[in-house]
Structure formats: structure tokens, C-alpha cells
Amino acid sequence: MRFYEYEAKALLRKQGVRLPDGGTAEKPADAGKIARDIGGAVVLKSQVLSGGRMKAGGVKFADTPAEAETACAEILKLPIKDQMPVNVLVEAKAAVAKEYYLGVTFDGVAKLPVMIISDMGGIDIEEVAETHPEHIAKVHLSTLHPFSDYQAKEAVASLGITGGELNQLTRVLAQLVRTFLAYNLTLAEINPLGKLEDGSFVVLDCHLDMEEEARERHQKSVLDELGIGADEMRQGRPPTEFEKRGARVDNVDHRGVAGRVVEFEGNLGLVIGAGGGSLTIFDAVQRFGGKPANYCEIGGNPSVLKACELTKVILSKPGVDKIAVIMNVVSNTRVDIVARGVVKGVVESGFDPAEKIAVFRIPGAWEGEGFKLLEKYGVHYCDRTVSMSEAARRAVEKIAG
Amino acid sequence: MAETKAMFIQVEVDPAAAGDAELAKKLAEVCPVSIFEADGEGKAAIVEENLDECVLCELCVEAAPPGQVRVTKLYSGETLSR
Amino acid sequence: MSILIDENTTFIIQGITGREAVNMTRECLDYGSKVVGGVTPGRGGRDVYGVPVYDTIKEIVAKERVDGSVITVPAPFTRDAAFEAIENGIKLLVIVTERVPRYEMAQVLELARLRGTRVIGPNCLGMISPGKSKMGGIGGPAANTKQAYKPGRIGVMSRSGGMTTEIANSLTAAGFGQSTAVSIGGDPLIGSTYAELMPLFEADDETDAIVIYTEPGGPMDAQLSLWVKENKSRLPIVAFMAGKFMDKMPGMRFGHAGTIVEGKADTAAEKLERLKEAGISVAEEISQIPDLVRERLS
Numbered sequence: 001m002r003f004y005e006y007e008a009k010a011l012l013r014k015q016g017v018r019l020p021d022g023g024t025a026e027k028p029a030d031a032g033k034i035a036r037d038i039g040g041a042v043v044l045k046s047q048v049l050s051g052g053r054m055k056a057g058g059v060k061f062a063d064t065p066a067e068a069e070t071a072c073a074e075i076l077k078l079p080i081k082d083q084m085p086v087n088v089l090v091e092a093k094a095a096v097a098k099e100y101y102l103g104v105t106f107d108g109v110a111k112l113p114v115m116i117i118s119d120m121g122g123i124d125i126e127e128v129a130e131t132h133p134e135h136i137a138k139v140h141l142s143t144l145h146p147f148s149d150y151q152a153k154e155a156v157a158s159l160g161i162t163g164g165e166l167n168q169l170t171r172v173l174a175q176l177v178r179t180f181l182a183y184n185l186t187l188a189e190i191n192p193l194g195k196l197e198d199g200s201f202v203v204l205d206c207h208l209d210m211e212e213e214a215r216e217r218h219q220k221s222v223l224d225e226l227g228i229g230a231d232e233m234r235q236g237r238p239p240t241e242f243e244k245r246g247a248r249v250d251n252v253d254h255r256g257v258a259g260r261v262v263e264f265e266g267n268l269g270l271v272i273g274a275g276g277g278s279l280t281i282f283d284a285v286q287r288f289g290g291k292p293a294n295y296c297e298i299g300g301n302p303s304v305l306k307a308c309e310l311t312k313v314i315l316s317k318p319g320v321d322k323i324a325v326i327m328n329v330v331s332n333t334r335v336d337i338v339a340r341g342v343v344k345g346v347v348e349s350g351f352d353p354a355e356k357i358a359v360f361r362i363p364g365a366w367e368g369e370g371f372k373l374l375e376k377y378g379v380h381y382c383d384r385t386v387s388m389s390e391a392a393r394r395a396v397e398k399i400a401g
Numbered sequence: 402m403a404e405t406k407a408m409f410i411q412v413e414v415d416p417a418a419a420g421d422a423e424l425a426k427k428l429a430e431v432c433p434v435s436i437f438e439a440d441g442e443g444k445a446a447i448v449e450e451n452l453d454e455c456v457l458c459e460l461c462v463e464a465a466p467p468g469q470v471r472v473t474k475l476y477s478g479e480t481l482s483r
Numbered sequence: 484m485s486i487l488i489d490e491n492t493t494f495i496i497q498g499i500t501g502r503e504a505v506n507m508t509r510e511c512l513d514y515g516s517k518v519v520g521g522v523t524p525g526r527g528g529r530d531v532y533g534v535p536v537y538d539t540i541k542e543i544v545a546k547e548r549v550d551g552s553v554i555t556v557p558a559p560f561t562r563d564a565a566f567e568a569i570e571n572g573i574k575l576l577v578i579v580t581e582r583v584p585r586y587e588m589a590q591v592l593e594l595a596r597l598r599g600t601r602v603i604g605p606n607c608l609g610m611i612s613p614g615k616s617k618m619g620g621i622g623g624p625a626a627n628t629k630q631a632y633k634p635g636r637i638g639v640m641s642r643s644g645g646m647t648t649e650i651a652n653s654l655t656a657a658g659f660g661q662s663t664a665v666s667i668g669g670d671p672l673i674g675s676t677y678a679e680l681m682p683l684f685e686a687d688d689e690t691d692a693i694v695i696y697t698e699p700g701g702p703m704d705a706q707l708s709l710w711v712k713e714n715k716s717r718l719p720i721v722a723f724m725a726g727k728f729m730d731k732m733p734g735m736r737f738g739h740a741g742t743i744v745e746g747k748a749d750t751a752a753e754k755l756e757r758l759k760e761a762g763i764s765v766a767e768e769i770s771q772i773p774d775l776v777r778e779r780l781s
Contacts, residue, residue, distance in 0.1 A: 002734070050734070106585055108702045108741075111592045111672050126746060143590040144597075184584055186671075213558070213582045213740070237735075262735070275669055275738030276643020279698060279725035284768060286728055295737065299645075303434075304409075304453045328649035329631055331608075331623020332503075340409050340453055347408065363652075365623055369457070369474075373409065376476040384630075384652055387770035 001210045001234040004047045006089045007226045008208040011183060012190075015175045019203050022091030031072035034090040035065040041093040042068055045205075046075045046085040049234065056080045061093060082237060094202055099192035101125050102173050104141075104180040113141040113180065115155050117173060121192035135159065147181065149174045168201050169193075183222065184214030242317055246296065249309045256302030256333070258310040258341075266291030268399050269314040271307075271342055273298040273327030273362070277388070281326045284389040290396035293320045301333060307341020308348065315349040315356070322358040324395035329384055335362045335370030343377050354378030358398040361391035407452035411473040412436060412461070418469040419445040428470070431460040457481065485612035485663040486638070486683040486690070487575065487601070488551070492616050494575070495520040495540065495549055497564045498556035499531050503620070507555065507579075508532055513625035516616045519547045522564075540571040551575035553609060553619055561605065562587040569600045577619050578604035578674070582740075588672045595674065602674025606739065608644030608666040613651075621666055622648055635660015637776060638684040638718075640677050641696035642669050642703075642739060646725070649769060650696055657773030662690040669698075669739025676703045678710035685716060692776050693720045697754070699729045700742045704754045708761035719779035720763040721772055727751040 003011065006024050013019055021038055024047070025031035035042045046058030053059050058080050060071035072088050099121035107114040118136045120128045129136055139155040141147055152173040156166055172193060180188040187209040194204045215223065219230055231247075233239045239247070246261025260278075268290050272278045278297045285292050294314055298307065314323060325342050327333065339360065346353045360374055363384035374381040382391055414437075418424055422443035429437045429445075434454040440446040459481055461470050472481040496511075498504050499521025508531050511518050518534050520543040527538035537543050540552070552568045554561060554576060561580045568576055569591075576595070583605050595602045603610060609619015614634035621644065622628030631652040637659050641647040644666040651664050665680060667673055677695055684690045697704055704722075711720065729737055730750045736743045744750055755765055764775045 106589065106672060108671055109676075109706055111589055113586070113589065126748075143586060143593050181586070184586060186585060211585055212736075214584045260737075262737070274643065274645040275742070276641070276646035276696060276698065276725055277649070279643075279729070279738050279742070280646065280649075280723075280769065283725055283727050287767070297738070328643075328645040329627075329652045330645065331627055331648060332620060334456070337456070344408055344453065364648075365627055372474075373476040385656070387653065387768065388649065389768040389770060 001212060001215060002049050003208045003210070004049065004086060005045065005205060005207075006047055006087070007228070008206045009203065010226060011208060011222070012175070012179055012203060012206060015179045015182070017172060017175045017179075017203055018201065020091040020094055022089065024087040025072050025090050026087050028069040028073040028076070031088060031090050032065040032069040035062060035068035038092045042090050043093045044068060044071045044075055045089045045091070046078065046080055047087050047089055048080045048083040048085050050081045050083060053080060058085070094194055094204065095197045096194040096204070097197050098195040099204070100169065100195065101128070101189075101191045102169075102176050102193055103187070103189040103191070104177050104185070105187045107140065110140055112143065115139045115141065115152065115173060115177060117155050117159065117169070119159055119161065125191065141177070147177055152177060164199065165195070172201060179208070183208075183218055184211045185209060186211050242294070242313070245313050246310070249306060249313055252306055252309060253303055256298070256300035256306065258296075258298045258302040258306040260295070260297040261310075261313065262295040263317070264292050264294055266293040267319050267321045268358070268395060269293045269317065269320040269323035270296060271298065271311055271314065271323055271325040272296060273330065273333060275299070277328035280328070281388055281392055284392035285324070285396060287389070288393045288396040290392065290399065293317055298327065298338065299333065301337070302341070304337055304341040304344065307338050308345040311342045311345025312349050315345065315351065322356055322395070322399050324358045324392065325360040325362065326388055326391045326395070327362040328388060330362060330364035332365070333362075334365050335367040336373060337366070338362060339370040339373050343373065343379070358395040359391050361386055361388065407449065407475070409475050410452045410455040411475055412447055412452060412455070413471045413473070414445050414447070414465070415469040418465060421445070424465060427464050428461050431464045433458060433460070437461065484687050484689045485615060486680070486687050487603075487610060487663060487665070488612050488616045488618050490515070490615040491517070492550045492618065493517045493519045493548055494551035494553060494618055495522060495543055496534075497522045497540075497552055497554045497568065499523055499534065499536055500526050500529070501555055504555040505531055507553070507620045508534055510620065510624050510628070511617055514617050514628055516618060519543070519549060540567050540573070544571050544573075549573055551577065551618060553577045553579060555579045558582045558584075562591055565591040565602075566594060569594050569598050574600050576600060576602045576674070577607065577609045578602060578668075579607060579609065579619060581606045583670070585670075585672055588670065592672065592674055603665060604668040604674060606670045607668035607673075608647065610663060610665040612663045613661050619666070620644075621664070631655060632664065633660040635662065636689055636691040637661050638687070638690045638693045639664035639695075640667055640680055640693065641665070642667060642698050642741070643696055643725075646696045650694055650723070650772060653769050654694065654773055654776070659773055659776060662687060669741055671701055671741035677707040678703070681707070681710055681714070681716065681718075684718060685714070690718065692780055693718050694772055694776065695720065695722045697722060697724050698726045698738060698742045699724075699744050699751045699754065700749045702748070705748065705757055708757045708763070711761045711763065719776075721766055721775045721779065722758050722763050723766045723769060723772060724751050724755055
């Protein structure tokens with residue numbers, strides 16, 4: 001779960017990291033007030049969950065409170081990658097002499113957290129790694145032995161940094177590691193960390209991601225305080241109404257999974273199963289020129305009710321002509337239970353299963369029972385001798401007429 | 402005591418056996434999807450909205466005396482009984 | 484031969500009295516696996532389909548040879564369960580549990596490295612050496628498992644548990660059996676990546692080729708490509724990648740926790756390019772896999 005910049009900065013502040021003076025503005029007058037309190041030039045930044053704000057015009061500078069109000073009004077009206085800002089962060093403009101990159105994340109190959117530091121901040125760190133590898137230091141952290149500041153110091157020193165700068169950078173990097181550890185983050189990045197003309201350091205921008213799996217344990221202690229609800233999705237874009245309804249289906253009972261609905265603009269509804277299976281089927285439908293109306297996942301052993309409700313949500317989406325029900329060979333999920341749920345969902349939506357279900361391809365556990373049921377309702381079904389992609393092709397063909 | 406609201410599964414308990422409070426309790430216990438409950442008088446009652454959740458485990462059929470609980474698959478006409 | 488498990492492998496199941504674990508125990512026993520015990524604290528003395536349940540692993544290892552353990556306990560208890568297994572000398576862990584926080588998994592994997600324990604998973608269905616043994620829920624009930632998996636000479640590795648079976652099924656239908664199929668897990672941090680299992684397949688004289696299933700996100704494919712190039716592997720590899728549509732949707736998580744496009748190197752397009760560069764054949768769809776395997780073997 002990605003934090004907005006102003007939330008991320010609030011978390012860093014708790015660990016003692018030094019930040020520019022400022023605050024968030026919900027309306028232009030707020031920005032004027034913050035600028036007056038600061039009493040100097042300010043920077044105003046659109047609070048959205050995507051990168052590339054500067055290019056998109058979401059970052060502006062102002063010398064006076066009046067200019068700040070104008071800039072704030074413009075930013076509040078400007079969508080960035082389809083997202084409207086939740087507010088505008090107004091901060092004192094800093095006279096930056098040099099920029100650094102500090103980061104902590106997991107290394108999937110070493111399977112350990114890793115500290116990353118570079119004296120070429122402000123640009124994409126992947127680019128620095130490619131073009132100037134000598135300007136990046138990476139030091140892994142043990143998860144069994146306690147973290148100690150000297151590890152941060154060694155990382156900083158390995159770039160040839162010494163003197164007061166070494167001590168200041170060590171402090172910030174250690175604070176960043178502690179933030180990473182305290183909140184189950186998967187990424188903690190300060191980019192750039194600015195060295196000001198007076199020699200002090202200040203966080204200009206930062207990016208923190210909290211692991212989805214750990215949100216619950218931080219809900220009461222941190223997330224509530226930041227005003228982040230337990231049901232807030234915080235993915236690449238805000239959830240649509242359709243997606244919210246899909247999420248509610250998954251919560252009707254605890255049996256299995258039937259949800260993770262993502263909306264697309266198409267006419268073929270997909271009732272598809274499992275993580276990998278769903279990805280495979282979605283690709284196949286697109287490859288045959290089909291237009292999926294949604295992505296979803298069915299897994300574990302969902303109840304008939306859950307499969308039925310999911311089907312109903314998908315069928316209720318305007319423009320959905322037919323649905324395709326496809327999964328990989330299942331071993332845990334029961335074919336007959338899913339068949340019951342889908343057929344019931346179609347009937348309760350007022351349609352004929354034989355006409356509405358373009359294809360049903362779920363081989364595996366209890367398939368005999370499932371196929372008997374589908375036969376009774378005249379649904380076109382296939383067994384494991386028909387591949388997932390062939391099933392997808394048949395569905396696309398049917399919907400094309 | 403046949404139920405017709407469900408689409409796929411029908412469960413019948415012999416009317417004489419349904420009055421047996423002991424059996425009612427046992428049925429409520431064994432069914433993994435809560436199709437049975439003991440009503441106010443301790444009689445075995447069917448929870449209609451759960452019928453279609455039946456996983457065909459036959460635990461209810463086994464728990465009752467022979468022939469007294471019958472599970473019918475409405476989509477095939479087949480009946481599970483003993 | 485096969486890798487990791489065979490007909491002599493003995494293992495225990497941690498969390499054996501849980502709903503899904505009871506099923507899995509029965510499926511493994513029916514398939515012929517040697518399940519020698521189970522652990523559920525507080526339930527010691529009971530049995531599950533004849534498998535004795537203990538309170539601690541210590542009690543089991545005192546009287547039995549235990550080669551491996553399948554961990555099915557809920558996520559908040561997984562780290563502790565894994566530590567217990569590792570510190571009691573068990574050398575092969577299959578962690579089935581989903582949603583284990585990444586930091587805790589890093590701790591498990593760090594201790595496992597110190598003690599020389601091999602970890603498969605988390606968030607996986609385990610593995611199977613067809614005709615010999617299966618360790619985990621892979622393939623489901625024994626009858627279904629036997630339908631999809633047959634003994635043979637193809638090694639399978641997959642980030643998706645369900646797709647492991649789908650791929651094995653398509654290989655079986657085309658007359659290719661499997662030496663060992665491993666569901667490696669869908670999380671960002673897993674005990675054994677493709678590249679880390681390759682040396683085992685490489686050394687197995689009954690494996691002739693490898694099929695992998697992969698997804699966008701994570702550094703595992705790049706690691707495999709590098710391994711193949713550096714080690715001049717004797718094994719032809721056929722890969723299938725699902726989730727190509729995700730390239731246009733950065734930041735959105737689909738399927739598994741590890742399946743998310745965060746940077747350029749995570750995209751399907753980039754990964755496929757690297758796999759091809761390393762001489763790995765890429766299948767456009769599952770049904771092409773057997774043909775590509777045949778082509779590479781001739």
C-alpha cells in the first residue's frame with residue numbers, strides 16, 4: 001500500500017527525520033495561510049499516488065502567499081494519470097546544493113532487506129545503477145541480528161563520503177531503516193535528500209510502501225491516525241464502484257476466494273479462477289481479440305453463494321453480453337460447486353444459462369457432478385482435453401456471433 | 402417435508418423421524434453447511450437458503466436410520482439414501 | 484531419480500488438525516507419501532487418518548527419521564513453526580501458508596540458510612515426484628493427482644500452484660511424464676527460485692528438460708537467464724509467461740503477492756526478452772508447451 005507523500009513524511013517525522021516546514025492544503029486559502037506562516041518562497045505538490053508529478057505540472061513554486069493560492073487552485077484542478085489530488089502539500093522552498101538517494105527495500109535474490117545509497121539523487125535510481133554504478137552502494141541487512149547504525153555508516157563511507165556529511169547521512173539512513181522496520185514497509189525511499197547551502201540535510205521527496213499483509217497490525221496504531229481506512233485499496237488507481245461491489249462479494253463468508261475484481265471496458269464477463277489461471281485466461285481472451293469486461297479470481301473452496309453473487313455482479317455491468325467460466329485443472333476448488341453458483345447467478349439475473357454462458361471449462365475435482373448439472377441447463381462445457389486457450393477462443397468466437 | 406425453493410438440492414427427512422429431538426441435534430451437528438437446525442420444539446427443520454450449499458458428503462444420510470434422510474440432486478434426479 | 488523427494492521421503496505436517504490440512508493429509512497418504520506425524524500444540528495424542536499428532540517436533544524426531552515438514556499453520560504462526568522445524572534438524576520445508584509478512588519470511592529463510600535447510604514456498608502447493616510421493620496439496624485428491632501427473636523425464640517449476648497441475652496435465656496428455664514438479668510459490672520472497680533448483684535438476688539423470696511457468700514481477704526470471712548462460716546448462720527449458728496484459732497497468736497487483744509491475748525489469752516484455760536471449764523457448768500458450776519440449780529434445 002503506497003502512502004501519499006504527506007503521510008510518508010508524517011511517518012518519517014515519527015522516527016526523527018528532519019523535514020521542511022509546511023502543511024497540507026485542501027483549498028487555495030489553506031495554501032496562502034501556510035505560505036504566510038513560512039514567510040518565504042514555497043513549493044506546492046499535488047498529492048497523488050503516482051510518480052511523474054513534476055512533468056505533469058503537479059509541482060509549482062510560489063514566492064508570495066497570493067501566488068501560492070493561485071498555484072494551489074491550479075494543482076487541485078489538475079488530474080495526474082487519471083487521479084485527482086487528495087490535497088496539496090505546501091512546503092518551504094529549500095536552497096539545495098546537492099541531492100542524494102537513500103532507500104531500503106527487499107532484495108528478492110539475496111532474500112534480505114537492502115540499504116541503497118547514492119550521491120546522485122533526484123533521478124531514477126535504476127538509471128544511476130546502469131550508468132554510474134560507482135555512485136551506488138548496496139548493503140544487505142540481517143533479519144536475525146539487530147540493526148545497528150554502524151551498518152548505515154559503512155554504506156555511506158563506501159561511497160567515499162567523510163566528515164560531517166558522513167555523520168549526517170548516517171543518521172538519516174539509519175532513521176530510514178528504522179522506519180522500514182517499524183511499519184513492515186516493502187519500500188522506503190528518500191529521493192531526493194537535499195543538502196542545503198548551510199550544510200544541513202532535508203527530505204525533499206519520499207516514497208513509502210506498506211506490505212498489504214501487514215496492514216491489519218498497523219491499522220489501530222498508525223493507519224487510523226493518518227485517516228487511512230481498512231478498506232482503502234491504494235492500488236495503482238482508485239477502485240471503481242464495480243470493483244468495490246466485487247470486493248464485498250468476497251466478504252460474504254470466509255469460504256474460499258471469489259473476488260479481486262478489476263474493471264475493464266469490454267463485453268465478455270470473466271468468471272475465472274486462481275492467481276495464475278486468471279492471468280493466463282485474461283491474456284488468452286485478449287490474444288483472440290476478445291474484450292474482457294473484468295478480471296477476477298476464484299480460488300480455494302468458495303461457497304455456492306459467493307460464486308453466485310460474483311456472477312451477478314459481473315452480469316450487472318452494462319455492456320456484458322456473455323460470460324466465460326474458465327479455470328485451470330482444479331484440485332481444491334470443486335467443479336460442481338462453482339457450476340451451481342454460476343448457473344444460479346445467471347438465473348437469478350433473469351437470463352438463460354445456455355445462452356448467457358459462452359463456455360464453461362473447469363476440469364478437476366467433482367467434474368462429473370458438475371458436468372451433469374451443466375448438461376441439464378444446456379450449458380456448453382468442456383473437460384481437460386480442451387485447453388484453456390481453446391476455451392477462451394470459443395468464448396470470443398461466440399460473443400462475436 | 403420436501404423443499405422446492407432451492408435449485409439444485411432437495412433434502413427430505415421422514416416426517417416420523419423429524420420429530421426425534423436426538424436426531425435433529427445430530428443432523429445439525431454433522432452437516433458442514435448448516436442445512437439442518439432443530440426448531441423450537443426440537444424437531445429437525447431444513448434451512449432453505451443453505452440447501453444449494455450441500456457438498457454431497459452424505460454425513461446426514463449416514464447419521465439417520467436407514468431411509469429416513471434422503472438427499473436428491475434436482476439436476477440429475479439421483480437420490481442419496483441408504 | 485527425481486529431485487527433493489522420492490518414495491523413501493518421510494515428512495510431518497505442522498498444523499495437521501486444520502480443516503485443509505486434514506484433507507491434505509488424506510490426499511498425501513492415498514498417494515503413497517510417508518506421512519510419519521503431525522504437530523498441533525495441545526492436540527498431542529490424537530491421530531489424523533492414523534497419523535499420530537504431537538505437541539512438539541522434538542518428540543517426533545526423537546523416535547522417527549523426519550526428512551521434511553509441510554507447514555500449514557496460519558500466517559501469524561508460520562515463522563515460529565518454521566523455526567521449530569529448522570532447529571529440530573529438519574532439512575526440507577514446504578511452506579503452504581499464504582500472506583506471511585515479507586520480513587518474517589526473510590527471517591525464516593536466513594535461519595534456513597544458516598542451518599542448511601531447503602525451503603519451498605511460501606504460498607505454494609508443494610511438490611510431487613509422480614509415482615513416488617507428493618508433499619503438499621499439489622494435484623488434490625490422489626485420483627485427480629494420478630490423472631494429471633505421470634512418472635517421466637520433464638522437470639516442472641511454477642509460481643502458480645494451480646498452473647503446475649495444468650501444465651503437468653498438458654504434458655501428460657502429450658505423453659511426457661514428469662520427474663519432479665515443484666510449485667515454488669507466488670510470493671516476492673521464496674525459499675527456492677528457478678535458478679536455485681536448476682542445479683538439482685541438472686544433476687538428476689532422469690530429467691531431460693524443464694518447463695517453467697512464470698509471471699510479471701520479481702527478479703527470478705533474470706536470475707534464471709543468468710544461471711543458464713553462466714552454467715551452460717544441458718537442459719533445454721520451455722517457459723510460459725502469464726499476465727502480459729499487466730504491462731500496461733503498473734502498480735496494480737494481480738494474482739500473487741509477487742505479481743506486480745513496479746519497474747521496467749518487472750514487465751512481461753522485458754522478461755521474455757531475457758529468457759529468449761538465454762536460449763529458453765517461450766510458449767505463447769499452454770497447449771504449445773509439449774510441442775516445444777518435443778522440438779527441443781530432438
